Amino acid sequence: MRAPFGARLAAAVAERGPLCAGIDPHPSLLEQWGLPCDAIGLERFAMTCVEAFAGEVAIVKPQSAFFEAHGSAGVAVLEKLIAAFRGSGTLVLADVKRGDIGSTMAAYAQAYLGEGSPLAADAVTVSPYLGFGSLEPALDLAERTGRGLFVLALTSNKEGPQVQRARSADGVPVAQTMVDEAAARNEGTDPLGSVGLVIGATVGRTELDLSRLNGPILAPGFGAQGAGAADLAKVFGDHRRHVLPASSRDILRHGPGATALRDAALRVRDALAVHAR
Numbered sequence: 001m002r003a004p005f006g007a008r009l010a011a012a013v014a015e016r017g018p019l020c021a022g023i024d025p026h027p028s029l030l031e032q033w034g035l036p037c038d039a040i041g042l043e044r045f046a047m048t049c050v051e052a053f054a055g056e057v058a059i060v061k062p063q064s065a066f067f068e069a070h071g072s073a074g075v076a077v078l079e080k081l082i083a084a085f086r087g088s089g090t091l092v093l094a095d096v097k098r099g100d101i102g103s104t105m106a107a108y109a110q111a112y113l114g115e116g117s118p119l120a121a122d123a124v125t126v127s128p129y130l131g132f133g134s135l136e137p138a139l140d141l142a143e144r145t146g147r148g149l150f151v152l153a154l155t156s157n158k159e160g161p162q163v164q165r166a167r168s169a170d171g172v173p174v175a176q177t178m179v180d181e182a183a184a185r186n187e188g189t190d191p192l193g194s195v196g197l198v199i200g201a202t203v204g205r206t207e208l209d210l211s212r213l214n215g216p217i218l219a220p221g222f223g224a225q226g227a228g229a230a231d232l233a234k235v236f237g238d239h240r241r242h243v244l245p246a247s248s249r250d251i252l253r254h255g256p257g258a259t260a261l262r263d264a265a266l267r268v269r270d271a272l273a274v275h276a277r
């Protein structure tokens with residue numbers, strides 16, 4: 001039985017620093033790397049990312065949409081990518097943002113968190129906006145298999161506040177409810193719980209109380225979406241030591257050479273790490 005995801009992530013970050021390298025094979029990046037925009041190009045892109053990042057960064061985040069766009073051959077590449085990182089010390093967060101009614105959620109959980117599933121990663125992104133309780137099957141399976149979840153709280157897109165900053169009748173922002181639900185799951189875990197949150201680095205100051213979370217915070221938005229190192233303190237204040245900054249395009253644009261890609265990731269990591277502590 002593997003150790004809980006929260007503990008494995010804390011160890012990976014202690015060893016390799018706080019960076020989640022995004023693997024988003026946009027068609028424009030395939031073209032820029034001189035690769036065909038098909039499953040063969042996708043596989044070359046994915047395997048270059050393995051060569052660049054495995055054993056070098058704490059965690060990678062393949063964005064499923066860019067693999068799904070190539071149909072079953074693309075999904076097969078995602079499976080191959082997940083398998084290639086396994087055992088390298090670099091964890092895999094499958095960015096799938098799943099969220100559905102509980103009985104369907106159980107099937108998604110089985111796909112991404114189930115023992116022996118070809119798509120099972122170390123953690124997945126999930127959307128709680130069908131109600132946090134709809135995530136129960138994923139929360140349950142992640143706990144049983146030593147895997148983790150990153151629950152969307154405040155996303156980096158400009159449309160998010162319509163839902164996420166809305167307030168309930170008692171005045172509590174919806175996103176705070178998600179924080180509190182995640183905190184309840186992580187209570188008593190050491191060094192870190194396995195139920196993380198997603199809070200975009202672009203969201204500016206938040207009113208969120210993160211003091212009881214005891215879990216990791218994935219912060220996408222660095223680089224291509226405009227967030228910079230100074231946003232770590234602005235958005236997360238004293239909680240920034242639990243933040244896992246994520247960046248995709250701003251690193252991937254340095255390909256197709258694996259060495260240049262790795263160097264870019266480590267540069268981004270080091271620049272952010274100074275502001276993360």
Ligand SMILES: O=C(O)c1cc(=O)[nH]c(=O)n1[C@@H]1O[C@H](COP(=O)(O)O)[C@@H](O)[C@H]1O
Nearest residue numbers: 063125155156198200220224225247248249
């Ligand atoms: O869950 C995510 O990773 C995520 C949440 C969010 O609020 N904003 C956000 O950009 N993301 C993802 O993070 C990645 C950002 O990519 P870049 O903008 O290229 O760094 C994409 O895969 C997005 O789907």
